[in-house]
Amino acid sequence: MTTLANPTTFDVAALRADFPILGREVNGHPLVYLDSANTSQKPRQVLEVMRAHHERHNGNVSRSVHTLGTEATLAYEGAREKVAAFVNAPSASEVVFGKNSTEAINLVAYAFSNASASAGGDPRFRLGPGDEIVVSEMEHHSNLVPWQLLCERTGATLRWFSLTEEGRLDESSLTELVNERTKLVSVVHMSNILGTINDPSRIVARAREVGALVMLDCSQSVPHLPVDVQALGVDFIAFTGHKMLGPTGIGVLWGRGELLEAMPPVFGGGSMIETVTMAGSTFAPAPARFEAGTPPIVEAVGLGAAIDYLSDLGMAAVQAHEQEITAYALDALSSVPTLQIFGPAVVEGRGGTISFALEGIHPHDVGQVLDDEGVEVRVGHHCARPVCVRYGVPATTRASFYVYTTTEEVDALVRGLERVRKVFG
Amino acid sequence: MTTLANPTTFDVAALRADFPILGREVNGHPLVYLDSANTSQKPRQVLEVMRAHHERHNGNVSRSVHTLGTEATLAYEGAREKVAAFVNAPSASEVVFGKNSTEAINLVAYAFSNASASAGGDPRFRLGPGDEIVVSEMEHHSNLVPWQLLCERTGATLRWFSLTEEGRLDESSLTELVNERTKLVSVVHMSNILGTINDPSRIVARAREVGALVMLDCSQSVPHLPVDVQALGVDFIAFTGHKMLGPTGIGVLWGRGELLEAMPPVFGGGSMIETVTMAGSTFAPAPARFEAGTPPIVEAVGLGAAIDYLSDLGMAAVQAHEQEITAYALDALSSVPTLQIFGPAVVEGRGGTISFALEGIHPHDVGQVLDDEGVEVRVGHHCARPVCVRYGVPATTRASFYVYTTTEEVDALVRGLERVRKVFG
Amino acid sequence: MQFDQLYQEIILEHYKRPHGRGLREPFGGEAHHVNPTCGDEVTIRVAVAGEKLADVSYEGMGCSISQASASVLHDLLTDQPVGEALKVHDAFVELMQGRGQVEPDEELLGDGVAFSGVARYPARVKCALLPWMAFKDAAVRAGVVVGPEVKA
Amino acid sequence: MQFDQLYQEIILEHYKRPHGRGLREPFGGEAHHVNPTCGDEVTIRVAVAGEKLADVSYEGMGCSISQASASVLHDLLTDQPVGEALKVHDAFVELMQGRGQVEPDEELLGDGVAFSGVARYPARVKCALLPWMAFKDAAVRAGVVVGPEVKA
Numbered sequence A, B: 001m002t003t004l005a006n007p008t009t010f011d012v013a014a015l016r017a018d019f020p021i022l023g024r025e026v027n028g029h030p031l032v033y034l035d036s037a038n039t040s041q042k043p044r045q046v047l048e049v050m051r052a053h054h055e056r057h058n059g060n061v062s063r064s065v066h067t068l069g070t071e072a073t074l075a076y077e078g079a080r081e082k083v084a085a086f087v088n089a090p091s092a093s094e095v096v097f098g099k100n101s102t103e104a105i106n107l108v109a110y111a112f113s114n115a116s117a118s119a120g121g122d123p124r125f126r127l128g129p130g131d132e133i134v135v136s137e138m139e140h141h142s143n144l145v146p147w148q149l150l151c152e153r154t155g156a157t158l159r160w161f162s163l164t165e166e167g168r169l170d171e172s173s174l175t176e177l178v179n180e181r182t183k184l185v186s187v188v189h190m191s192n193i194l195g196t197i198n199d200p201s202r203i204v205a206r207a208r209e210v211g212a213l214v215m216l217d218c219s220q221s222v223p224h225l226p227v228d229v230q231a232l233g234v235d236f237i238a239f240t241g242h243k244m245l246g247p248t249g250i251g252v253l254w255g256r257g258e259l260l261e262a263m264p265p266v267f268g269g270g271s272m273i274e275t276v277t278m279a280g281s282t283f284a285p286a287p288a289r290f291e292a293g294t295p296p297i298v299e300a301v302g303l304g305a306a307i308d309y310l311s312d313l314g315m316a317a318v319q320a321h322e323q324e325i326t327a328y329a330l331d332a333l334s335s336v337p338t339l340q341i342f343g344p345a346v347v348e349g350r351g352g353t354i355s356f357a358l359e360g361i362h363p364h365d366v367g368q369v370l371d372d373e374g375v376e377v378r379v380g381h382h383c384a385r386p387v388c389v390r391y392g393v394p395a396t397t398r399a400s401f402y403v404y405t406t407t408e409e410v411d412a413l414v415r416g417l418e419r420v421r422k423v424f425g
Numbered sequence C, D: 001m002q003f004d005q006l007y008q009e010i011i012l013e014h015y016k017r018p019h020g021r022g023l024r025e026p027f028g029g030e031a032h033h034v035n036p037t038c039g040d041e042v043t044i045r046v047a048v049a050g051e052k053l054a055d056v057s058y059e060g061m062g063c064s065i066s067q068a069s070a071s072v073l074h075d076l077l078t079d080q081p082v083g084e085a086l087k088v089h090d091a092f093v094e095l096m097q098g099r100g101q102v103e104p105d106e107e108l109l110g111d112g113v114a115f116s117g118v119a120r121y122p123a124r125v126k127c128a129l130l131p132w133m134a135f136k137d138a139a140v141r142a143g144v145v146v147g148p149e150v151k152a
């Protein structure tokens, strides 16, 4: 692990040695990985913890009295405690593990429909015609489609915040949009396409006035900046392991304890029950109630190791590093002729994810030429098609940064874009 | 890899060297792992493939044109093809990845409720009062509770096969139980508590007569015996990676192509869409339609490696080995005074999972003493509480075997049971 | 050895010859608890008379640890002043959740001290606590005012 | 070099100066296809006159590969006998799905041969196939009888 005395900075060059994949070549060039908003790379510390778990402590959890089962359970529950501490949750029992952010969001959506379908459902989760759910035009499909489907199932209405030209949430209609009919507001904390970081404080305040719940999609924020659920004042957040140095197959729903207790089960199966008879079953308290079946054990352990790694760096330092790279990149990209940035043009209130267009050149072609230079960026609608529609493009090219990103890599991107313009100019 | 010329056998001692954890000690004794029905151990071949994926090819799938993304996608889709071939599915597009068996079963259950809630739902998936779902008293909670919850949501009625004294499905009431009102029969292929292997052929034939769908919970069968979905003639099967030498966090739903096409989406999010607008979305064909969000990529790759390992051994040989061990164990256990076996007492029509009781001694205490000897067995209701109720016990002790199990380990179990009787006799 | 600390003679004694077993009348509150992972069950009844617990009776089915724990609970709490009983309860819970780091108070816990070794077996802590959690619920139902929830 | 095989001059030429672009009347069938991962779109119209495809017109928005592919499709299929056009279609699909292992038939595929290199880029195969898949749907809607589905 590569931390320095100064808590707000770390040695990126030294840290890169922790990431085996950064040593590989792509098409004869050193890998320049600028697609961390899509999925991050993993340090060997994480891989080693996972391997050690497999080679020493593998057993199923919460089901065995034997030593391996006990060790596996301690490791799994230890990961839950690390997650809770990382986002300053009051209790580890407020942390529900699932396979990704998408599942976490869908879990809440199905808790709403199950509560709505049953007579005894908690009123905060009961939805029907006339009720409203509010999202934004900035959502990842994973924080949009689940609510569209929920509205279809329940007859509720979906409404949304629009976006400003600068790529920010347009909160001018807040009081009209979030009103007495609103049961839930679910918005993204940091946009995966525009890089925008939303401050949810006004939304939370308004939601409290009208008695609506608030969910924050923290898939892009928890990996990149300090997140404190108590300071945010929201009711639910979702995030995903693979974007924060952890493995795929693990995601987190955090929810306020009393809300989780009020939510009906969604998935049935092993480990979420209290007692089962053929005629009917009763259910365990949260978080077990929402973790049916064998959970992603080694994946949770890997996420715990990723959190250790990030905590050692310090999330303030992680964010400071990305701000530096982002400022450098915004500046460097502005030197590329015909390049247009979507989203905030300044480093304030944004993270290290930059979407752009080169006039007249399709993102697929941009990405392909860059890949030929070893520069890996994402092209497409980034699972946020309404944002593309909003800004009148079918797709964008996106570069995204993380703890291991260097200014030299940004330079390689800019050089690559010159070649793109040569091939397609 | 440790295969021998004779296709129906392999060298267990040599194979054990592939499993790093088998070299460890527990409470000062060599580990004797007899809990594979709970979760299996992993050979280094699987761990190495996963590590290599992380260190060389990690990227998100189906979203990038870049080299890492393409490599990751090929690895992920390659795993899908391996899974399809392993269970003789006609097409890889019939394989849906999720996080475990439990999710696979719940996915089908929610497809039923979503189809039932929408006017245009396919009639085969529409459920309401008067319709029936049939399970058995032998189910794991994961193939029972989802159907209980589905019946609550839709008003349908849950019915079940009972069990014979010998631990077999009582099919005497088949024609009455599976009738014109039946929409789905979902039963376990191999019981995780009794070891019973069910032959679904009569149930399938009857279901076809009345137009019901058939799901088979293959969580315990796919790891331990050759499974051919076309020969079984069922509509859906579910199984789980961690019980078949693969990692946690990966499970499989196989479904007949035309049924998957007829099923509405369950989870919304990235990668399951065709096109998204704020006002509404359309959805991708199966399997993508059922894989919302970033899937368990490295876990699928690990499962693919596990399938390679099992295929190299040959599933017929795997089953033959377990039959041998099971015959040996049934014999050895019958020598232990006051020991009672639940489930078939003969090796025919059963797998290598044996539940038993020692008169007057609670399974927790049995398991604890065995653990002190390094012998890891599971104790409890094994997520199949109705089976315990059926046989009048609160819990059982269960020993379960796999490719790496030896007769010496069975001997260690029997010696351990002697000590149990000394401590609590 | 760790294992012998788990199954101390005292525990095995209470298990084989439980004290005060059986559900008795009259009682002010009753609670039934189940350990969902293993199906162990216990029912506890609490009878309050004035400032005292006149009787703590129980019935259950489960492993040696949970059954011995119920027997010890009966011994320790019956006839105790309410405040004292709750102190014992809290001390026992603290001991069990201490992962083997808590020094037990012999004065307060009597035979309960024998459960120190259980605290090193996370999977068994729930067994030992089962009757104590049920006791607390039963006491509340019998009108006893107790402090904030303790989680097992 | 692999990359130069992807972006062959012919492809870039078709991309920059597409042939026969624009949706024309009359037509017998139309289909609109979208690539869900990138949002590329194409609309194809097919006009059948007797045994021949009198016109294959198109409009679309997308990358060089998908747009050039539409232009080449127009060149290859317009004015062709129906049977011949379907043969060309099948040969192109086979080439694209061949992972670079299929030897293209120059006679049949003309400028389409330039797409051989695309087959080595799994992520781009869908781009090249987009207009061809839409063409097939449009042809069916125009009354053309075609063989079994080919999957992209």
Ligand SMILES: Cc1ncc(COP(=O)(O)O)c(C=O)c1O
Binding pocket: A270, A292, A293, A294, A295, B037, B038, B100, B101, B102, B103, B140, B142, B143, B188, B190, B191, B192, B217, B219, B220, B240, B251, B383
């Ligand atoms: C028969 C059976 N069905 C379903 C399951 C559930 O599998 P998982 O916990 O991986 O979802 C299991 C194992 O726990 C099982 O043995």
Ligand SMILES: Cc1ncc(COP(=O)(O)O)c(C=O)c1O
Binding pocket: A037, A038, A100, A101, A102, A103, A140, A142, A143, A188, A190, A191, A192, A217, A219, A220, A240, A251, A383, B270, B292, B293, B294, B295
């Ligand atoms: C903002 C946002 N929300 C949700 C998701 C979904 O995460 P996952 O695919 O891990 O479920 C992503 C990433 O893909 C994202 O960037």
